[in-house]
Amino acid sequence: MQPRNMSMSGVVDLAAVKAAGEAKAKAEQTRAEAARHGGTPAVTPSALVIDVDEAGFEHDVIQRSAEVPVVIDFWAEWCEPCKQLGPLLERLAVEYNGRFLLAKVDVDANQMLMQQFGIQGIPAVFAVVAGQALPLFQGAAPEAQIRETLDQLVQVAEERFGLTGLQVDPDAAAGAGRSAEVPAGPYDALLDAAVSALDAGDMSGAIQAYKNVLADDPAHPEAKLGLAQAELLARVQAMNPGEVRKNAAENPADVTAQIAAADLDLAGGHVQDAFGRLIDTVRRTAGEDRDAVRVRLLELFEVIGPEDPRVTAARQALASALF
Numbered sequence: 001m002q003p004r005n006m007s008m009s010g011v012v013d014l015a016a017v018k019a020a021g022e023a024k025a026k027a028e029q030t031r032a033e034a035a036r037h038g039g040t041p042a043v044t045p046s047a048l049v050i051d052v053d054e055a056g057f058e059h060d061v062i063q064r065s066a067e068v069p070v071v072i073d074f075w076a077e078w079c080e081p082c083k084q085l086g087p088l089l090e091r092l093a094v095e096y097n098g099r100f101l102l103a104k105v106d107v108d109a110n111q112m113l114m115q116q117f118g119i120q121g122i123p124a125v126f127a128v129v130a131g132q133a134l135p136l137f138q139g140a141a142p143e144a145q146i147r148e149t150l151d152q153l154v155q156v157a158e159e160r161f162g163l164t165g166l167q168v169d170p171d172a173a174a175g176a177g178r179s180a181e182v183p184a185g186p187y188d189a190l191l192d193a194a195v196s197a198l199d200a201g202d203m204s205g206a207i208q209a210y211k212n213v214l215a216d217d218p219a220h221p222e223a224k225l226g227l228a229q230a231e232l233l234a235r236v237q238a239m240n241p242g243e244v245r246k247n248a249a250e251n252p253a254d255v256t257a258q259i260a261a262a263d264l265d266l267a268g269g270h271v272q273d274a275f276g277r278l279i280d281t282v283r284r285t286a287g288e289d290r291d292a293v294r295v296r297l298l299e300l301f302e303v304i305g306p307e308d309p310r311v312t313a314a315r316q317a318l319a320s321a322l323f
Contacts, residue, residue, distance in 0.1 A: 044169050048093045052103040054110050061103050065128040068165045069100040069157040071136070071150070074117070074124040076108050079307050080221045081140040082123040088143060089125070092150060098166035099154040100127075121308035127153055130161045139305065140222065142195045187213045187220065194226055203234035228302035235260075236267045248277075255281060255289045259296045266300050274300060275314040282321045294318070 052060045052072070061070050073089050075082035086104065093102035107114045107122055117126060117133065125136045136149055157163040190213050197205035210227035213220050241264055247254070248261035258281045265274035278297040282290055297318060301311045 043098065043166050045094045048098065048166070048168070049090045049102045049104065052105050052110075054112050057113060061128050062131055064101060065131055067163065068098065069153055069163055070128045071100050071102050071153070072117075072126045072128065073102060073104045074107050074114060074119055074122050074126070075104060076106060076122055076307075078108075079122050081225070081305060081307070084222060085123045085125075085140045088146065092143075092146065096150065096154070098168040100150065100157075101166065120310060121305070129153075129157050129163065140225070144195075187217070187223065191222060191226070194230070198230060198233070203230060203237060206230040207234065224302060225305060228299055231299070232263060232267060232303050235263050239264065253284060255285060255293055259293060262296065262300065266303060271304060271308075271310050272314075275310065275317075279314065279317050279321050282318065290322075294322070 050060060061072065064070055071089065071093070073082075073086060075086055089102055093100065105113055107119070117124070119138075121138060123140065124138045127134045127136055136153070137146075154165070158165075190209050194206040194209035197203075197209060207227060207230045210223045210230060213223035214227065217223070239260060244257070244260045244264055247257045251257045258277055262274040262277045265271075265277060275297065278293050278300070281293045282297070285293060297314070301314065304311050
């Protein structure tokens with residue numbers, strides 16, 4: 001599990017996609033029809049990133065997925081992680097030179113699409129390949145992980161579905177894409193060092209790297225998120241899951257046991273279980289014990305991110321439990 005995106009799987013699993021042969025045949029038919037009409041015209045780099053709404057989704061995403069994998073970025077203006085991820089995906093869309101098309105969906109203006117994809121938090125990234133919708137990852141993530149996921153996506157899309165992507169006009173300026181190259185930020189070296197430390201299992205090194213960023217910029221969103229996730233990983237790394245679960249089940253009034261079990265819940269992706277466990281513990285406790293549970297719950301909110309609807313609901317439940 002990586003700190004900058006706990007939901008990133010690292011593998012695009014298309015093995016379970018049904019009717020792959022039919023989808024590949026459809027893609028081949030689409031290309032053949034285009035060839036009979038003189039071929040598909042080349043696109044400019046700027047056409048590799050499009051804004052999509054509910055009205056145009058069928059044409060811009062479903063139909064076009066018969067010729068190129070379409071990566072969908074669900075975002076919103078108020079979402080800080082979206083502002084980090086969006087420009088990176090746009091830059092990669094241009095760099096991948098037509099191997100995938102990036103479709104951006106503003107969830108505030110397209111609630112129905114958000115519901116249809118079952119999205120619980122943003123940013124959320126899906127792919128549509130030959131009409132088949134596939135979840136990729138949720139939340140901001142290191143560029144190396146995103147590249148790995150995209151590489152697997154375009155490889156499997158070509159091998160299983162015969163999708164070779166779009167032809168890009170070679171005479172178009174490289175900088176004609178929707179967004180220019182993202183300049184290096186003042187903390188990129190420290191953030192990269194944190195990710196490298198985590199990849200090496202050096203939790204203390206990662207934690208210190210994030211703290212170094214926050215010492216200079218206490219509100220830095222990626223460093224805050226990374227620190228919360230790295231600290232969670234460090235705590236869980238030292239646990240015996242079986243013993244922690246057993247202790248929590250046998251001692252429901254033990255604050256330390258419930259906090260440890262909540263950490264395991266969250267690290268395992270059981271977000272609502274973790275939040276619910278601690279909110280129930282808040283209701284059963286008082287004084288310093290209650291405060292310790294409250295503080296840990298707030299720390300876990302930081303791991304998921306304040307914009308996530310599950311965090312919003314849990315904050316309301318916490319307020320009700322406290323007051």
